[in-house]
Amino acid sequence: MAQYSYTSLNNMASGGRGRRLLFLVAVPLFILGMYYTYHRNMYSKPVVNSPTVIKALYEPILHPVDAHNFTDEDGDVYQLSKAPRFRKKLGKKVLVLDIDSRPMDGPGQLMNEHLEWKGMRPLAAGMLSHYTYAMIHGYDYKLIRAPDYESRWGTWVKVPLMKEALKTHDYIVFMDSDVVVHYPHLPLEWLMNYWNMTEETLVMMAIDPDEPQNYDSRGNRYLNTGFIIAQSSKRTQKMYKDWANCPSNTRYKDCSRWKYEMFHEQSAFGNYIRYDYNRPDDIRVLPCAEANGCPEAINRGGCKGTFIRHYWIDKGQVSKALGDQVMQYFLPRLHQMYHDPASETIVDAKGFRLDGSELIELTPEEKEAHKNEHGKNQKDEGW
Structure with a gap:
């Protein structure tokens, strides 16, 4: 604990x-x-300049891109299994991507002219957290306001638009609006090192909880499409093209069922695409405990979302997560700001005693006698 001097x-x-x-x-x-x-x-x-403020807030505690380990808030240590592939920041080569076809202009929504903390909708909170993450690390950020498919469920729009985004950026990070990066000071580069994204990796996705509804037709658990890290390549383009065209039934028989049936594009990927793109490094499957779920879902297969939190169990938690994301880093800075000018702002009157309306300086003998009277006539910390 730092020693501060106070004004007598x-x-x-x-x-x-x-x-x-x-x-x-x-x-x-x-x-x-x-x-x-x-x-x-x-x-x-x-x-x-708001981006400057955001960078200044987080920069002192950014985790090194090429660090060999990371210790989480519970004291658990996560170590790289091999030498890091990414040793420098990728900057604008990375695109943090939101895709949505909804208007989002109602009260508490992102496209409304006015947005206040009280009454903010979870979708707005999630996208603002993605934008903040991009600013912290110097990544590019885009919200694509997608056109609607005329004959498919709305979540399908993310597939062709991710394909387009991979034509302009080396890496994209797509997140549903109920997904947040739990440690915003942790760079994407470190996570890709930890999860072992190789030059041949097309996409990274987290596995879903071990529950009956989350199994495909071959008895394997679905990969969740709410959080995807994708790497640009010709093979990645082909994979996304096949995925987007899956419901046409041209290449994959009966894929059209997933136009509207749960879980839509995720089910199409799980039942068809993953089995066509099955080279060892094509699809990196991420642990549910690390890249899916949240603490409230710990009893659902241990999916606590150590690094990436997906609040499918309670979307109302997204706004709180955004607040935590900012305050856990802002509070130490605020605390230091409070103490830096302590000699001018904190008055130490402990060397005095109160006598009616008067302050009387204690003698050395009185100071010694008062050492054991700390907290006399007080509740603990005012409670």
Whole structure:
């Protein structure tokens, strides 16, 4: 714990010193306020660059891309199984991608002109968390407002649009709106090292919980399409093309059933595509415990979402997750900001005693006698 020095009460006793401090603080604040007001009126937007603020908040604690291990909040250590493939940040080669065909312009939704914390819908919270993650690490970010399929369930739109995104970026990270990265200071590059994405890997997907509805026609568990890391290549393009065309029944008989039947594009991938693209490194299957589910789903196959949290069990948790995502990093910075000017902001009056309306400085003997009276006449921490 850092040692902080506090301003003694007798040093603050002079009204003149207090007035001088007030003057020294008030003048620059007044000038800054006038400057901010001028620019706000001139340009109708804040002077502060928001991406810069976000980067400054997280940069001191970013996890190294090529680190050999990571320790989570429970103290569990996750180690790379081999030398890291990615040793430098990929920057704009990575696209964090949201895809949705819904209007999203109602109260509490992302496309509405006004959005407040109270009343924000989970879909908006999820997409804002994706945008934040991209800003933290310098990745590109896009929300594609997709056209609707005329004769398929809405979630199918993600397949052809991921295919298009892979034409402009080396890697894409697609997340459903109820998915969040639990440790936003953890780079995607580290996760791809940990999960062993090779040059031949097409996609990475997490396996679904071990439950009856999550098995395909061959008795294997589905891979969840709510979180996908894809790598650009000709073979990846072909795979996405076959996936998008699956319901035509041209290549895959009876795939049209998944146009509307659960789980739509995920079922099509699970019953057909995964078996065509079965080279050893084509599809990297991620553990449910690490890249699916959330703590509330721990009793469903251990899918606690260590790194990637998918709140299919309770979408209402997404807004809380966004708050935690910001506050767990902002709070230490705020705490340090509070203590940095401690000699000016914290007054230590413990060397005095109260006598009616008067503060009387303790003698050395009285200070010694008071050492064992800590917390007298108080509840613990005010509770």
